[in-house]
Amino acid sequence: MVNDKMVNIFERVQKKTPYKVPENYFAHSKSRLRPTSHRKWYWGIAASLVLVAGIWSLVRIASPSSPTTDTTVNYSPVYSATPTEDWSDFAEADLFLENMNW
Amino acid sequence: MRLWPPHSLTTEQLIERYQQPLYWHIRRMVVTHEDAEDVLQETFIQIHTHLSELRDLTQERAWVYRIATNEALQWLRSRHEFLSLEDEDASPLINNLLADTYTDTGDALVLLFQEAVLSLPTLQRTVFNLRYYDELPYEEIAAVTGSSVSSAKTNYHYAKEKISNYVTSKISQ
Numbered sequence: 001m002v003n004d005k006m007v008n009i010f011e012r013v014q015k016k017t018p019y020k021v022p023e024n025y026f027a028h029s030k031s032r033l034r035p036t037s038h039r040k041w042y043w044g045i046a047a048s049l050v051l052v053a054g055i056w057s058l059v060r061i062a063s064p065s066s067p068t069t070d071t072t073v074n075y076s077p078v079y080s081a082t083p084t085e086d087w088s089d090f091a092e093a094d095l096f097l098e099n100m101n102w
Numbered sequence: 103m104r105l106w107p108p109h110s111l112t113t114e115q116l117i118e119r120y121q122q123p124l125y126w127h128i129r130r131m132v133v134t135h136e137d138a139e140d141v142l143q144e145t146f147i148q149i150h151t152h153l154s155e156l157r158d159l160t161q162e163r164a165w166v167y168r169i170a171t172n173e174a175l176q177w178l179r180s181r182h183e184f185l186s187l188e189d190e191d192a193s194p195l196i197n198n199l200l201a202d203t204y205t206d207t208g209d210a211l212v213l214l215f216q217e218a219v220l221s222l223p224t225l226q227r228t229v230f231n232l233r234y235y236d237e238l239p240y241e242e243i244a245a246v247t248g249s250s251v252s253s254a255k256t257n258y259h260y261a262k263e264k265i266s267n268y269v270t271s272k273i274s275q
Contacts, residue, residue: 009269009270017212018205019206019216026122
């Protein structure tokens with residue numbers, strides 16, 4: 001009895017479903033499916049990062065005033081705003097010269 | 103013997119072969135057209151990403167269906183429309199079916215039949231859809247759902263019985 005009912009229902013439905021799709025959906029849907037698009041994004045981001053890094057490197061090399069690349073500049077303490085050397089010898093020399101009465 | 107890549111199959115070929123069957127499989131799982139589109143898109147992204155992991159081409163169909171099923175289940179989980187494979191509360195899905203723009207409400211029996219399918223626990227529903235609509239052999243259904251062949255057969259049998267009982271009880275009301 002149960003089997004009869006089952007057969008009857010399944011025969012009547014015949015694998016139909018109430019699901020519909022928009023008109024011509026499958027005719028156009030292939031263009032909507034772009035499985036490689038996300039991968040293109042990754043490549044785009046990677047290429048941009050390489051480009052930015054390249055430009056940055058060029059700017060660093062081309063710039064002579066860059067403290068990290070220019071090793072020829074001598075940062076002597078003479079030019080320091082707050083000299084740390086003892087200048088007393090020079091002061092004594094000045095005093096000596098003044099007292100010489102040229 | 104081909105060492106790398108393991109085969110010459112491309113994503114485009116798989117899209118060509120499986121776009122429609124996978125759409126309908128996903129649609130029967132997530133119900134609404136818009137959600138099915140999103141899940142299908144995600145499915146092909148996963149297929150494309152993991153294509154090199156497909157070693158045995160005899161398992162091609164089971165492999166793509168497994169990815170589609172997992173994506174659909176993940177989507178359902180994210181929407182809290184079911185909690186596990188054994189969850190029985192299908193009311194949100196039935197509500198979605200009745201509310202969707204792309205649901206044909208013309209045939210009352212077909213609609214009622216689909217309500218009965220949606221009222222099944224998720225594993226039974228998945229097995230039923232794969233066997234009844236997609237006509238996959240039990241071996242492939244077992245591979246898709248990660249269960250045994252006997253479990254797939256049992257689930258299909260119970261699903262048919264539950265659908266029949268659901269429909270007859272609703273008609274006799």
